[in-house]
Amino acid sequence: MAALLLAHAVLGTAVLASGGRLGRRALLVGGLAPLATLVWVAARLPGVLDGEVVDESFSWVPDLGLVVDLRLDGFAALMTVLVAGIGVLVFAYGLSYFRTAEEGLGRLVGLLTLFAGSMLALVWADNLLVLYTAWELTSITSYFLIGNTYVEGRARAAALQALLITSFGALAMLGGFVLLGQQAGTFELSALLADPPRGHLVDAALVLVLLGACTKSAQYPFHSWLPGAMVAPTPVSAYLHSATMVKAGVYLVARFTPAFVDVGFWRPAVVTVGLLTMVAGGLRALRQTDLKLLLAYSTVSQLGFMFVMFGMGTDDAVVAGCALVLAHAVFKASLFMDVGIVDHQLGTREISLLPRLRPEWRPFLVVMAVGAAAMAGIPFTLGFVAKEEDFAALADLSPFGGAAVVALVVAGSMLTFAYSARLVWGLTGLPHRHGADEVDPGRQPRGSFLGPPALLAGLLVLFGVVPWLLDGFLTTAAEALDATVHAVHLAVWHGFDNAFWLSVATYAGGVLLFLLRRPVARLLAVGRHLPSGAGGYLAALRALLAVSDRVTGVVQSGSLPVYAGVILLTAVGLPALALLADGVTVDLPAVVGDRAEVVIAAVLLGSAIGASAVRRRFAAAILLGSVGYGMAALFVLRDAPDLALTQAAIETLSLVLFVLVLRRLPDRFERASGALGRGLRVAISACVGLVVFVLALVAAGERLTPPVSDEMVAMAYPEGHGRNVVNVILVDFRGFDTLGEITVLAAAAIGAVALARAGRRPGEPAHDPIDEAPERATASTAALRSDTEGSR
Amino acid sequence: MRRVFGLDIAVSLLFYAVIVGSVYLLFAGHNQPGGGFVGGLVAGGAVALRYVAGGIDEVRRISPVKPWTILGTGVLIAAGVAAVPMLFGDPVLDNAYVELDLPVLGEVAVASGTLFDIGVYLVVVGVLLMIVEAFGERFQPVDEDSEVGP
Numbered sequence: 001m002a003a004l005l006l007a008h009a010v011l012g013t014a015v016l017a018s019g020g021r022l023g024r025r026a027l028l029v030g031g032l033a034p035l036a037t038l039v040w041v042a043a044r045l046p047g048v049l050d051g052e053v054v055d056e057s058f059s060w061v062p063d064l065g066l067v068v069d070l071r072l073d074g075f076a077a078l079m080t081v082l083v084a085g086i087g088v089l090v091f092a093y094g095l096s097y098f099r100t101a102e103e104g105l106g107r108l109v110g111l112l113t114l115f116a117g118s119m120l121a122l123v124w125a126d127n128l129l130v131l132y133t134a135w136e137l138t139s140i141t142s143y144f145l146i147g148n149t150y151v152e153g154r155a156r157a158a159a160l161q162a163l164l165i166t167s168f169g170a171l172a173m174l175g176g177f178v179l180l181g182q183q184a185g186t187f188e189l190s191a192l193l194a195d196p197p198r199g200h201l202v203d204a205a206l207v208l209v210l211l212g213a214c215t216k217s218a219q220y221p222f223h224s225w226l227p228g229a230m231v232a233p234t235p236v237s238a239y240l241h242s243a244t245m246v247k248a249g250v251y252l253v254a255r256f257t258p259a260f261v262d263v264g265f266w267r268p269a270v271v272t273v274g275l276l277t278m279v280a281g282g283l284r285a286l287r288q289t290d291l292k293l294l295l296a297y298s299t300v301s302q303l304g305f306m307f308v309m310f311g312m313g314t315d316d317a318v319v320a321g322c323a324l325v326l327a328h329a330v331f332k333a334s335l336f337m338d339v340g341i342v343d344h345q346l347g348t349r350e351i352s353l354l355p356r357l358r359p360e361w362r363p364f365l366v367v368m369a370v371g372a373a374a375m376a377g378i379p380f381t382l383g384f385v386a387k388e389e390d391f392a393a394l395a396d397l398s399p400f401g402g403a404a405v406v407a408l409v410v411a412g413s414m415l416t417f418a419y420s421a422r423l424v425w426g427l428t429g430l431p432h433r434h435g436a437d438e439v440d441p442g443r444q445p446r447g448s449f450l451g452p453p454a455l456l457a458g459l460l461v462l463f464g465v466v467p468w469l470l471d472g473f474l475t476t477a478a479e480a481l482d483a484t485v486h487a488v489h490l491a492v493w494h495g496f497d498n499a500f501w502l503s504v505a506t507y508a509g510g511v512l513l514f515l516l517r518r519p520v521a522r523l524l525a526v527g528r529h530l531p532s533g534a535g536g537y538l539a540a541l542r543a544l545l546a547v548s549d550r551v552t553g554v555v556q557s558g559s560l561p562v563y564a565g566v567i568l569l570t571a572v573g574l575p576a577l578a579l580l581a582d583g584v585t586v587d588l589p590a591v592v593g594d595r596a597e598v599v600i601a602a603v604l605l606g607s608a609i610g611a612s613a614v615r616r617r618f619a620a621a622i623l624l625g626s627v628g629y630g631m632a633a634l635f636v637l638r639d640a641p642d643l644a645l646t647q648a649a650i651e652t653l654s655l656v657l658f659v660l661v662l663r664r665l666p667d668r669f670e671r672a673s674g675a676l677g678r679g680l681r682v683a684i685s686a687c688v689g690l691v692v693f694v695l696a697l698v699a700a701g702e703r704l705t706p707p708v709s710d711e712m713v714a715m716a717y718p719e720g721h722g723r724n725v726v727n728v729i730l731v732d733f734r735g736f737d738t739l740g741e742i743t744v745l746a747a748a749a750i751g752a753v754a755l756a757r758a759g760r761r762p763g764e765p766a767h768d769p770i771d772e773a774p775e776r777a778t779a780s781t782a783a784l785r786s787d788t789e790g791s792r
Numbered sequence: 793m794r795r796v797f798g799l800d801i802a803v804s805l806l807f808y809a810v811i812v813g814s815v816y817l818l819f820a821g822h823n824q825p826g827g828g829f830v831g832g833l834v835a836g837g838a839v840a841l842r843y844v845a846g847g848i849d850e851v852r853r854i855s856p857v858k859p860w861t862i863l864g865t866g867v868l869i870a871a872g873v874a875a876v877p878m879l880f881g882d883p884v885l886d887n888a889y890v891e892l893d894l895p896v897l898g899e900v901a902v903a904s905g906t907l908f909d910i911g912v913y914l915v916v917v918g919v920l921l922m923i924v925e926a927f928g929e930r931f932q933p934v935d936e937d938s939e940v941g942p
Contacts, residue, residue, distance in 0.1 A: 641825040642825045642826070642827070642830070645817075645825055645826070645830050646829060646830045646833065649830055649833035649834050649836070649837060650833060652833075652837050652840070653833055653836050653837060653840060653920065656837075656840040656843070656844075657923060657927070660923070660924070660927040660928055661927055664927075722822040722823055722903065722905060723822070723823040723824070724821055724822055724823055724824055724825065724826070724827070726825075726827070727821045727822055727826070727827040727905075727909070728822070728905065730827060730828075730829070730909075730912075731822075731827070731828070731905035731906075731908045731909050731912070732903075732905050735874065735905070735908060736874070738870075738908075738912060739870055739871065739874050742866065742867060742870055742911070742912055742915040742916075743867060743871075745915055745916070745919050746863050746864075746866075746867050746915055746918070746919065748919075749863060749918065749919040749922040749923065750860070750863075750922070752922065752923055752926050752927075753860075753922050753925060753926040755926070756926035756927055757926070
């Protein structure tokens with residue numbers, strides 16, 4: 001399994017790195033990874049159907065106890081088949097969709113491969129932290145995929161929205177995972193679910209996890225990113241936003257429900273959110289005129305449906321949920337590909353702009369109609385089988401809310417039927433009864449283009465007619481979630497039971513909604529004035545920006561004296577408090593060690609006082625330098641040649657640098673601040689001086705353990721092979737610190753150059769040191785000059 | 793452009809002397825006062841001399857590569873020395889050394905710490921060159937009217 005993940009990573013990165021060089025062949029290379037996965041899972045399937053579990057485990061960060069546990073059980077196998085199978089078809093479909101090798105195709109395909117790998121890691125992960133990592137990887141790769149056409153502001157905004165919303169939820173989820181792991185004492189998912197912890201902290205953790213699941217699976221009110229993500233190329237949408245990424249939240253809920261369904265709020269919360277999403281998404285879908293957006297909202301609605309089924313958590317509902325996941329992935333991927341074909345061939349997805357399709361399009365229409373029929377739940381499609389299972393599970397046993405849940409699910413299904421009908425009606429061009437433009441001939445999709453969706457449609461029909469082929473597969477999947485479920489027996493005809501009558505009601509309602517589409521549309525238009533998820537997102541974003549503006553305004557006043565004052569007061573305030581709390585006893589040391597020190601001290605004090613009193617900047621800089629040289633002299637007297645040397649070199653360079661900078665500043669200090677400001681500055685300075693003085697004395701007298709320097713002196717030669725202890729400390733004993741310091745130094749230098757450049761006025765090209773071709777720069781300046789002079 | 797002839801000569805003589813001194817400090821540092829940091833600062837002083845004599849153009853003439861290349865090389869060397877022991881399963885920055893018996897200098901211990909110090913030296917020199925690059929001006933005859941300022 002790890003090898004397959006690695007294959008995705010390597011192939012994805014290779015394609016990514018190749019740029020556009022591979023052209024459309026990139027799709028063939030990238031597609032190898034999901035193809036290999038599909039073959040692998042097919043080989044493993046017989047074993048998995050017998051209840052076998054494939055396990056792999058690697059040590060990741062042993063010191064932190066991080067282990068990469070991978071696990072393929074029945075449910076993971078179901079997800080793997082979907083991720084890899086639809087992945088292969090999407091890559092094949094892409095071969096036709098990207099007819100011309102457009103720029104950035106390598107990037108797109110590479111990212112798609114990486115995404116497929118992340119998604120596989122997500123469903124295989126048997127460790128909460130690995131799952132979280134994979135979860136974030138899907139968010140990041142999908143961010144780039146949605147923003148594929150990054151020159152468009154719309155695409156960038158949509159990508160950012162998806163990233164912000166899903167990673168907001170993911171961070172909450174991480175918090176939940178950590179709490180859960182702490183409470184359970186293990187981060188291993190299967191162990192945790194087998195023996196779920198309980199308690200208030202676990203409740204909080206579950207709320208957080210649920211938040212993550214809801215954002216990822218586009219549940220209300222976090223759904224707005226999914227329709228926005230439709231700016232991505234259709235193969236991406238078909239993969240990410242129907243079959244894989246948005247299923248991640250559903251996957252998590254499906255995994256967690258059997259273990260936590262008896263935690264009081266879990267079932268009501270999940271089912272309520274799901275119902276709201278299902279109905280609201282359905283209403284939205286019915287209003288759309290853009291076919292892809294219609295599918296996007298229908299996905300939102302169907303995801304809500306899945307939340308309802310898995311949230312119920314009864315045995316039948318789990319089985320039905322698995323069937324729904326399978327059916328939805330297949331028909332939604334097929335439908336997305338269909339809409340992509342229309343968009344690609346005709347250049348529009350707007351119902352009102354689509355022309356009536358010519359007879360050559362008949363194969364396409366059949367494929368599309370099968371997909372829509374499966375979505376609507378019409379007999380002899382997989383969609384019908386799944387929906388019957390769902391209805392049966394809900395009607396026979398409704399432990400929460402009873403009739404209300406059934407009624408809302410049926411209402412949602414009516415909407416599904418209605419928008420499926422609308423999709424077919426819109427695609428066939430029937431809205432134009434009079435003199436619509438015909439499609440110009442030769443634009444009907446080629447066989448290879450139609451192949452992938454046609455294959456999916458074929459599967460929909462196959463499993464719709466002989467659904468018992470899936471019995472074993474779905475049973476293992478459901479058993480992996482909840483060991484108590486009974487064997488599944490899918491059938492086309494169940495007799496005149498509750499599910500049948502609910503289906504009849506759905507069809508009747510759906511047909512009615514479609515026939516009354518004009519009055520319904522007028523009613524739905526009201527929805528435009530209701531607060532929408534996108535509006536909420538924007539408002540939240542704006543509020544966040546406003547708050548951060550305000551905070552920045554307060555915290556970053558831009559005044560150097562204020563910054564310095566705050567820093568200094570903090571630096572001396574805390575130690576001063578500690579000193580006062582402990583009670584200070586200062587032992588004054590012998591004041592004079594060497595006569596020369598008196599002279600040096602006098603120079604130091606005089607220079608320091610002078611530096612703070614003079615009004616010319618340059619004089620102040622020189623006086624400061626003299627303080628530094630005085631310090632160097634003191635070091636010499638105290639037998640610290642290394643320090644003295646460094647101090648002297650630093651002072652020399654500082655002076656030079658001061659000169660460089662001072663030329664850009666006014667000659668004299670401004671004395672604009674009033675008496676109060678000046679008093680405050682003097683007071684702060686005095687405080688700093690006093691506290692540092694006392695602190696130095698106290699610290700020197702408070703030694704509790706023998707100084708570490710003795711040991712360093714002793715170890716310098718045997719360990720560091722150097723006789724200069726200071727240097728051995730710098731490069732060996734404390735070498736890691738030095739490494740950090742020089743890195744900071746490097747970063748600061750880069751920042752300084754950038755700042756200096758930013759402050760430079762344009763029109764000073766001569767100062768630009770990067771210009772590699774000065775002749776050209778001079779020539780262009782000359783040309784510019786002659787231009788301006790000529791125009792004069 | 794007016795340059796002071798005597799200053800030019802003095803600077804070009806001094807410059808190399810100071811650079812040699814800084815390199816001495818760098819290598820002597822392991823056993824005597826000195827080290828990469830001080831060495832780098834002293835080399836920076838030499839750069840400052842050149843700047844005083846000829847402005848930024850004179851400083852640019854010192855090195856065939858850009859300041860940031862020197863800076864990056866230094867960080868790379870230091871990080872490399874820090875990371876290499878990890879390849880052999882030793883802790884980061886574990887010190888290795890070779891004792892050489894050179895013809896003139898006699899027995900010399902070359903420690904990986906010295907290599908690390910070379911990285912530090914290059915970083916310090918790179919930083920100083922970059923600061924001059926950032927804030928230095930071209931050499932111009934002093935002309936009070938053209939001074940920057942509002």
